[in-house]
Amino acid sequence: MADPVLLAIDERGVATITLNRPERLNAINMAMRDLLWEYLQACRDHPDVRAICFRGEGRAFSAGADISEFGTAPSLWESRRARHQRDLWGLMLSLPVPLVARMHGFCFGAGLELPLCCDVRVAAEDTRFALPEVTLGYIPSAGGTQTLPRTIPPGAAADLILTGEPVGAEEALRWGLVDLAVPAERLDEAVEAAVEEVLAGPFAPGRPRL
Amino acid sequence: MDAIGTVAVGRGASADGIVEALEGFAEGGARVAVVEWGEDAELAGWPGDRVRWLWRDYPLPAVFAFEGRLAGAGASLALGCDLRVCGEGASIALDGSSLDGLTAARARTLLRLGDGEPVPASLPAGEALEAGLVSRVGAEGTAGEVARGAAEAIAARGPIATRLAKEAVWRGLDLPLEQALRLETDLTLLLQATKDRAEGVRAFLEKRPPDFSGE
Incomplete structure (x- = not known):
């Protein structure tokens, strides 16, 4: 069986990280977080990596965290310790290379929070975006309560986070949740152009870094 | 009420x-x-x-x-x-x-x-x-x-979650990002101890609407 996250580095130094669990709409489970952690550390330490592009295999970028694994940590303390020791989202926010997200289908929960740690977000026009954690009696926990109000106007962020309701590309573009929305058939081309652009220029973070 | x-x-x-x-x-x-x-x-x-x-x-x-x-x-x-x-x-x-x-x-x-x-x-x-x-x-x-x-x-959402989400958004915005992310983590850990969060996850997995009690 293929790994649920794949890493490939091309001759330009562009690392492509693919969420590869399409049968579960790329719901991010612990195995995927472990691989993301490993791959992002490798990208950070690899002298040739100049940019990282995130994509999802199948119908969605990612429908969010794998909820079937919620509540399986041995204790709250263990959960907190693990989170601080292996701070995947903090690692993303500290990487010294530009991060580009290729977004399509559903970008829900952690599937939106991961792109929110990126500098450039390019989406297909029919993408749906949401932070629906409050529907589970929970709040975004991959940085979304902090990255979203620093990315889009905070009143709009409060609406998304408090209601948990999805928005489409029109709202996403209006508020800067995505930098560009294109017809689905042109998504790869637009992402490639965005990657070329970040490779061409000096690195200017598109969002606050740690 | x-x-x-x-x-x-x-x-x-x-x-x-x-x-x-x-x-x-x-x-x-x-x-x-x-x-x-x-x-x-x-x-x-x-x-x-x-x-x-x-x-x-x-x-x-x-x-x-x-x-x-x-x-x-x-x-x-x-x-x-x-x-x-x-x-x-x-x-x-x-x-x-x-x-x-x-x-x-x-x-x-x-x-x-x-x-x-x-x-x-x-x-x-x-x-x-x-x-x-x-x-x-x-x-x-x-x-x-x-x-x-x-x-x-x-x-219709978890009432503890929406209160803490409000706190996370507005209180976090005034903090440096690193501290703001720690605030979020601590609020999520508080929520992990609530009955509402357990009910939310159960309801999702059972494909039914959640019945949040606010506990």
């Missing part, structure tokens, strides 16, 4: 009366407050400390609905709320020079203005939506309905 507490601001309203109504909602078990600004609304003042009280200390998410031209104390009251919605013919006037410090600071936060950038004097609904000062715009005359739609969504 209904899950949605609605205060209609009309002729002769007082700031104390609005605060009393809002506090009553929170104490009575409502999950969200709606402030409906009526066409005949009168409010002598809504000072900066009450603007801050609304977003920082008032526990419930609050949705503000308005039509027509919103100015003065009404605009200040709106700034304090978490969500603002309006009809498409509405506008909001924020006379930057007359706002007190806390109110101006809130306006600057919501409009993401940098140092030295002036608070715009007046924003019609479309521009307010572009700027994210309002997050939903309905047809003229439907602001109350739009507000109830947002409030119904919030009321």
Whole structure:
């Protein structure tokens, strides 16, 4: 069986990280977080990596965290310790290379929070975006309560986070949740152009870094 | 007590009366407050400390609905709320020079203005939506309905989660990102110990609507 996250580095130094669990709409489970952690550390330490592009295999970028694994940590303390020791989202926010997200289908929960740690977000026009954690009696926990109000106007962020309701590309573009929305058939081309652009220029973070 | 507490601001309203109504909602078990600004609304003042009280200390998410031209104390009251919605013919006037410090600071936060950038004097609904000062715009005359739609969504969510989400968003925004992320982590850990979160996950996996008790 293929790994649920794949890493490939091309001759330009562009690392492509693919969420590869399409049968579960790329719901991010612990195995995927472990691989993301490993791959992002490798990208950070690899002298040739100049940019990282995130994509999802199948119908969605990612429908969010794998909820079937919620509540399986041995204790709250263990959960907190693990989170601080292996701070995947903090690692993303500290990487010294530009991060580009290729977004399509559903970008829900952690599937939106991961792109929110990126500098450039390019989406297909029919993408749906949401932070629906409050529907589970929970709040975004991959940085979304902090990255979203620093990315889009905070009143709009409060609406998304408090209601948990999805928005489409029109709202996403209006508020800067995505930098560009294109017809689905042109998504790869637009992402490639965005990657070329970040490779061409000096690195200017598109969002606050740690 | 209904899950949605609605205060209609009309002729002769007082700031104390609005605060009393809002506090009553929170104490009575409502999950969200709606402030409906009526066409005949009168409010002598809504000072900066009450603007801050609304977003920082008032526990419930609050949705503000308005039509027509919103100015003065009404605009200040709106700034304090978490969500603002309006009809498409509405506008909001924020006379930057007359706002007190806390109110101006809130306006600057919501409009993401940098140092030295002036608070715009007046924003019609479309521009307010572009700027994210309002997050939903309905047809003229439907602001109350739009507000109830947002409030119904919030009321259906886990009530501890929506309170902590409000705290995370507004308290976090003032913190350096690293500390803000730690705040989020600690609030999520608090939620992991709630019955609501367990119910939310169970309901999702059983493909049924959750029944949140607020515990």
